[in-house]
Amino acid sequence: MENDVMLEKLQIPRFGERIIQRNRLLQKMLSYHEKTATCIVAPAGYGKTVLAQQFVRNTGLPCLWYQLDSTDNDSGQFFQYLTSGFALAIPGSQIEIPRFRLEEAISGNRCDRLFPQFIHELEQKAKDGFILVFDDFHFINEPEILNFMEAFLKGLPSGCHTVLICRYLPDLPLSRLREQDRILDISRDELAFSLEETKALLCTGKGLSCTDSILKNIDRSIKGWPLGLFAILLAFEHAHPQQFPHTFYKSRIALFHSFLRDVYENLPQKIQNFLKNTSVLEYLTPKACDFLLGTNDAADILSDLHRRELLIAFNDGRGGVSYRLHAVFREFLLSLVDNPREIFIKAGNYFEEIDSPKQAVQFYYSADRPDLMEKAARKAVIPVLSQGKIKTVKRWLHYLEEKHCLNSPELIFAQDTVLSAGSSEFQKRIEHAICL
Numbered sequence: 014m015e016n017d018v019m020l021e022k023l024q025i026p027r028f029g030e031r032i033i034q035r036n037r038l039l040q041k042m043l044s045y046h047e048k049t050a051t052c053i054v055a056p057a058g059y060g061k062t063v064l065a066q067q068f069v070r071n072t073g074l075p076c077l078w079y080q081l082d083s084t085d086n087d088s089g090q091f092f093q094y095l096t097s098g099f100a101l102a103i104p105g106s107q108i109e110i111p112r113f114r115l116e117e118a119i120s121g122n123r124c125d126r127l128f129p130q131f132i133h134e135l136e137q138k139a140k141d142g143f144i145l146v147f148d149d150f151h152f153i154n155e156p157e158i159l160n161f162m163e164a165f166l167k168g169l170p171s172g173c174h175t176v177l178i179c180r181y182l183p184d185l186p187l188s189r190l191r192e193q194d195r196i197l198d199i200s201r202d203e204l205a206f207s208l209e210e211t212k213a214l215l216c217t218g219k220g221l222s223c224t225d226s227i228l229k230n231i232d233r234s235i236k237g238w239p240l241g242l243f244a245i246l247l248a249f250e251h252a253h254p255q256q257f258p259h260t261f262y263k264s265r266i267a268l269f270h271s272f273l274r275d276v277y278e279n280l281p282q283k284i285q286n287f288l289k290n291t292s293v294l295e296y297l298t299p300k301a302c303d304f305l306l307g308t309n310d311a312a313d314i315l316s317d318l319h320r321r322e323l324l325i326a327f328n329d330g331r332g333g334v335s336y337r338l339h340a341v342f343r344e345f346l347l348s349l350v351d352n353p354r355e356i357f358i359k360a361g362n363y364f365e366e367i368d369s370p371k372q373a374v375q376f377y378y379s380a381d382r383p384d385l386m387e388k389a390a391r392k393a394v395i396p397v398l399s400q401g402k403i404k405t406v407k408r409w410l411h412y413l414e415e416k417h418c419l420n421s422p423e424l425i426f427a428q429d430t431v432l433s434a435g436s437s438e439f440q441k442r443i444e445h446a447i448c449l
Contacts, residue, residue, distance in 0.1 A: 031214070049195040079098050
């Protein structure tokens with residue numbers, strides 16, 4: 014629990030063989046050395062992560078890739094992962110995982126201490142160039158993180174480049190950099206597949222061929238949406254395209270779900286159950302999936318699903334492989350789960366068993382089981398507090414207090430520290446925690 018970094022979040026994703034090279038966009042990004050940052054902004058399923066991965070591979074430069082989620086909108090966690098990412102990407106990195114005084118963390122005054130360390134590390138050890146990718150940056154709205162990112166981008170050394178991938182750009186002040194022509198923007202319209210790219214993708218299937226008429230119908234309905242096109246490609250492998258023209262006049266989302274359901278229902282029943290009942294996991298590992306399902310063949314199934322290009326693969330940082338579902342496909346699968354609370358609870362049990370109570374807390378929260386969450390939070394709260402993850406602790410405490418499950422000394426102490434320090438009630442609460 015001392016360092017609860019999930020190394021999967023700091024690995025460059027690996028995609029399947031049928032991914033189309035986005036050459037026209039990569040050509041535009043070749044000017045990265047003249048820019049500070051590239052902002053790739055579009056809704057889900059537009060191939061933002063694929064493009065960034067292809068860009069990183071093409072540069073050949075070392076890269077810090079940080080896959081964000083809602084838990085990273087906490088300054089303590091953000092800085093912890095950023096520090097760990099530097100250690101992975103830059104050999105001999107001298108930056109240590111930060112430890113802050115609680116009053117410093119609570120006041121949100123950590124940027125001034127950390128910013129010079131990161132810039133100095135890049136200046137000294139990344140002189141030949143370096144790429145930083147922040148994937149799903151739209152999860153960030155914490156002012157302390159945004160202030161840090163503003164300073165960081167303004168001070169980024171020459172040869173270093175940042176890529177921000179997001180569904181929408183958070184309130185990050187970039188006007189000065191835009192005035193200096195140091196920002197490259199790539200939008201949804203540019204990410205959309207051209208008719209030529211659509212044809213190239215659909216013709217990579219197993220002997221598939223589409224008439225010009227079908228291709229135009231697809232283009233008119235999907236409008237170049239990459240994820241929708243990929244769902245059609247998978248569906249085409251189970252039926253002839255001539256069966257589909259009547260569906261092309263549905264809305265784009267309805268059409269996507271129609272094809273997605275077709276892909277899902279043509280999978281073997283065992284694979285359907287596997288996907289559905291493991292979709293609660295952000296990262297799928299053989300050990301976690303076997304625990305949830307009571308099986309011992311998850312490694313083979315995950316490898317097969319990656320081969321079918323239904324999963325994105327990552328090195329797990331420990332010599333193994335873990336996997337992720339695309340966010341839209343995961344949402345679709347979760348909608349099929351009859352009793353998600355039961356699976357969330359089992360996932361929480363798994364993370365408690367491997368001594369990751371912080372992850373367990375999140376699953377018990379999703380299951381709306383404050384009794385189980387309180388038990389896991391007791392183990393996690395002091396280490397999490399010591400890492401400066403104040404926003405995370407506040408969220409836990411607020412939920413548990415509402416559910417009348419704030420009874421342990423550790424949680425009462427955390428509440429005193431975060432919410433009541435300096436108040437007239439502080440000493441009374443400390444005495445109450447000691448008595449318990």
